[in-house]
Amino acid sequence: MYEGPVQDLIDELGRLPGIGPKSAQRIAFHLLAAEAADVTRLQEVLQRVKEGVRFCEVCGNVSAEERCRICQDARRDPTVVCVVEEPKDVLAVERTREFRGRYHVLGGALDPLSGVGPDQLRIRELLARIGAEDVKEVILATDPNTEGEATATYLARMLRDFPGLTVTRLASGLPMGGDLEFADELTLGRALSGRRSL
């Protein structure tokens, strides 16, 4: 045990995800030895992230302003909306450089075991948005796990009543760089049923 502020810092750092007592200690002593300006900058960033970051009023992504950069960008196609669970997933889809439409962040997936039902997600906002804007396609890009699939099913049921709206789901199948022998039955089954001609 160290005395006073050093131990407090170690305890606080140790609460962060993926940081154990040893890593916490290492970071704490690194900060202690660092230049005052570096520490001040970190301090400011930490403060800004809590006070300054908002959620985009249209898509629910993290944003510095009322509307995020993607929703403000006039070059993005407003007729295609990609529905994802978390802001992290927006980044993942953006990295592909394949998608030029807009996003809608649900804020999670339907997970009754954790008490998350339709009312806890931004589903009502999505429906309002599709009703108000000229959306032609909704891509359901929730995670390909049990909760994500159930969420996609639920959304598909809600959205099928919209006239002139196409609802699509991300394809699922074998990962690139994988091995057929180790593919699980579920994934391989999906890959087979979703096969395409070359």
Next chain:
Amino acid sequence: MSLYRDTGVVLRVQKLGEADRIITLLTRRHGKVRAVAKGVRRTSSRFGARLEPFGHVDVQLYTGRTLDVITQVQTLDAFGVGLVGDYSRYTAGCAILETADRLTLEEAEPALRLYLLVVGALRALADGERDTSLVLDAFLLRAMAFAGYAPALTECARCSEPGPHRAFSVPAGGAVCPRCRPAGSAKPTVRTLELLDALLHGDWGAAEASEPGARREGSGLVAAHLQWHLERQLRSLPLVERRAPEPAVPEVILRRAAGLAPPAGSGPAGAPVSPGGMFR
């Protein structure tokens, strides 16, 4: 390091660290087991989708210091595939998993009957041949019976006087006769109590002949009875979509859809009888 092998149902998964998950399994021989699946969240994981909730799997584990570690998995039944395609069946399945998790307090204490019941119930749900809500209530009643919490239905819960009785008291433990009846008891219809008795004893003919009113009332009593004995709310139970799925169509859709023919409904089809399973 000791290796062991068992079959089990995945009750729950929790994230651990960067790419791992803690998997809670209800196994045939070792009761409830919490084990680590390393790297399962990576797309390149050889476990793939086998360790998702509702999965019925054959697993090999080795005994760790605090948690066991999963080394190999093979799918026996992927109940999840059938369940995620239907929101009401998915929520009912979640309630089954959560109840099984809550009813097995001790880890590694064998719970063979509960394991078989969970597998049977998930199979019945995934097949979709029985009414979702009836399957759930039958599971809850029987799971409570295994745990020693079966409600008294045909006799008085206090004095054992043979029924049928007209009052039901959750704190008293089931149906109560007019003399033992505590204040504030519910007054279900005789048909509701008959339905619950049929579900508890697997009389599907009688259960499926029941009326919607009795089913609704029965579900309420079962939920109240279960949560009283578990001494806590089940998180998934209020989210279960009972009866015909009626998505609340928001006004925006109606406005945009004005003038267009409504699409065909997708209510659950009638339940034909099929062989197999303890939920027959």
